[in-house]
Amino acid sequence: MPIEADPEVCVGSGMCALTAPGLFDQSQDDGTVVVLRPVPADPELDDVRDAVRRCPSGALKLTD
Amino acid sequence: MNDMVCPITNGLPKVRERPLDPPAIFGQLRDEQPIAPMTFPDGARGWVITGFAHARAILSDSRFSSQGSLKHLAFASELATGLDIEKDLPPGQFEHMDPPEHTRFRKLLTGEFTLRRMKAMVPQIERIAAERVAAMRAKGRPADLVRDFSVPMSAQVICELLGVPADARGRFEELSFRALSLDMKAEESKAVLDAIVNLLVEVAMGKVAEPGDDLLTGLVTGGQLEPAELIGVTLLLLVAGHETSANMLSLGTYALLREPEQLAKLRADESLIDNAVEELLRYLTIVHIGVQRTPTEDVEIDGVTLRAGETALIHLPSVNRDPERFPDPDRLDITRGAIGHLTFSHGIHQCLGQQLARQELKVGFSTLLREFPDLRLAVDPDTIPMRDNMTIYGVHELPVAW
Numbered sequence: 001m002p003i004e005a006d007p008e009v010c011v012g013s014g015m016c017a018l019t020a021p022g023l024f025d026q027s028q029d030d031g032t033v034v035v036l037r038p039v040p041a042d043p044e045l046d047d048v049r050d051a052v053r054r055c056p057s058g059a060l061k062l063t064d
Numbered sequence: 065m066n067d068m069v070c071p072i073t074n075g076l077p078k079v080r081e082r083p084l085d086p087p088a089i090f091g092q093l094r095d096e097q098p099i100a101p102m103t104f105p106d107g108a109r110g111w112v113i114t115g116f117a118h119a120r121a122i123l124s125d126s127r128f129s130s131q132g133s134l135k136h137l138a139f140a141s142e143l144a145t146g147l148d149i150e151k152d153l154p155p156g157q158f159e160h161m162d163p164p165e166h167t168r169f170r171k172l173l174t175g176e177f178t179l180r181r182m183k184a185m186v187p188q189i190e191r192i193a194a195e196r197v198a199a200m201r202a203k204g205r206p207a208d209l210v211r212d213f214s215v216p217m218s219a220q221v222i223c224e225l226l227g228v229p230a231d232a233r234g235r236f237e238e239l240s241f242r243a244l245s246l247d248m249k250a251e252e253s254k255a256v257l258d259a260i261v262n263l264l265v266e267v268a269m270g271k272v273a274e275p276g277d278d279l280l281t282g283l284v285t286g287g288q289l290e291p292a293e294l295i296g297v298t299l300l301l302l303v304a305g306h307e308t309s310a311n312m313l314s315l316g317t318y319a320l321l322r323e324p325e326q327l328a329k330l331r332a333d334e335s336l337i338d339n340a341v342e343e344l345l346r347y348l349t350i351v352h353i354g355v356q357r358t359p360t361e362d363v364e365i366d367g368v369t370l371r372a373g374e375t376a377l378i379h380l381p382s383v384n385r386d387p388e389r390f391p392d393p394d395r396l397d398i399t400r401g402a403i404g405h406l407t408f409s410h411g412i413h414q415c416l417g418q419q420l421a422r423q424e425l426k427v428g429f430s431t432l433l434r435e436f437p438d439l440r441l442a443v444d445p446d447t448i449p450m451r452d453n454m455t456i457y458g459v460h461e462l463p464v465a466w
Contacts, residue, residue: 011170011174011412011413011414012170012171012174012175012177012178012416013408013414013415013416013418014177014178014179014182014418014419015414017178017179017180018179018403018419018422019403025180026174026175026178026179026180027175027178028175028178028180029175030171030174030175031173031174031175031176031177031178032174050404053404054403054404056123056124056409056410056411056412056414057124057411057412057414058124
């Protein structure tokens with residue numbers, strides 16, 4: 001289940017990087033989302049779902 | 065408006081039965097009508113939102129506008145608890161804008177407030193906190209935690225981040241303390257604001273002459289903002305970054321000192337600090353006037369139709385006490401995972417400085433607890449004057465001993 005992130009929609013709150021630091025970072029230039037690893041391991045899925053839910057702008061998706 | 069009674073008239077009620085809990089009426093409302101009709105002090109009819117899910121739905125819905133001209137004073141008051149966003153403040157107050165205007169300002173700043181950058185500031189924040197502790201010790205007990213720790217610490221952090229030079233910091237701190245500490249009449253409030261704006265103009269001109277490695281220099285030399293906008297954005301960052309953190313530091317300490325069991329848990333296990341910060345943010349929700357959004361068309365939420373133009377006031381303190389989201393919500397529990405609370409709001413306006421706030425609160429509380437193993441209130445806890453009348457909730461003063 002790959003992660004999809006839309007930097008155009010992202011508002012740089014940093015919630016994904018805070019929730020799942022191994023999977024998300026923020027661009028040094030404009031603070032928008034950078035996906036470090038698009039395919040999370042199974043044990044990481046809960047964190048990814050939390051990150052998707054906490055994202056304030058709806059920039060993240062976990063696709064089936 | 066639907067056939068519903070209107071339990072909240074003339075703005076939000078201010079009387080709290082207990083200083084750290086929102087007025088009880090909001091809890092009753094949430095049980096019965098999480099979207100309830102209200103009237104604002106200016107007579108406008110709108111809605112008060114007390115349900116967590118309802119709040120999140122509205123805050124992430126692009127049919128709701130954040131335009132400042134659509135907002136209303138939340139509390140009835142003769143005092144200047146709110147300045148006129150359009151008339152009194154310089155342009156660039158992007159929390160009161162919609163896309164695409166909002167996007168232009170926000171994107172200019174997000175790179176400056178990333179989690180990574182804020183974590184990199186921790187040693188600097190630790191140095192600032194240590195300086196305040198040293199000053200408290202030198203002055204002797206009792207100290208006023210507000211004036212001797214929280215306000216100067218938070219002022220120093222945001223000034224260093226922005227690049228306000230040392231010689232202007234004392235003036236900023238003094239002005240902001242006046243703006244923070246008193247219930248002021250409109251004229252005085254405006255005078256303080258003018259003085260802060262003049263100071264910022266001076267500081268910005270200084271950056272043209274002598275650029276530094278700081279946020280303000282970036283904005284001045286970036287050429288993407290008009291001069292008046294630049295002053296407006298800087299003012300927003302200063303005020304939003306300062307008043308909130310300062311009040312959270314003092315009110316959070318007050319809450320911990322009132323709850324010895326929670327305080328003991330935190331002292332026993334420092335690794336609880338991240339959780340403790342999130343829980344204090346949730347439990348105290350200092351933006352007690354909430355945030356406002358106005359539907360630009362008729363919108364139905366959970367069976368209630370909000371007509372175009374009827375402003376919804378999302379009452380953040382009670383939203384964060386929704387038992388559906390946080391079990392036993394009126395209990396301060398530093399071991400609960402409170403992250404996901406709406407203290408920083410939700411949607412495209414969610415607090416830009418939240419990662420800075422988290423680092424500042426972590427360092428602030430940890431430093432106080434480590435340096436003062438016997439930190440205690442120097443007066444009866446029930447005599448602490450609360451900021452009922454102010455835009456940001458907190459304590460006016462907090463006498464402490466150690």
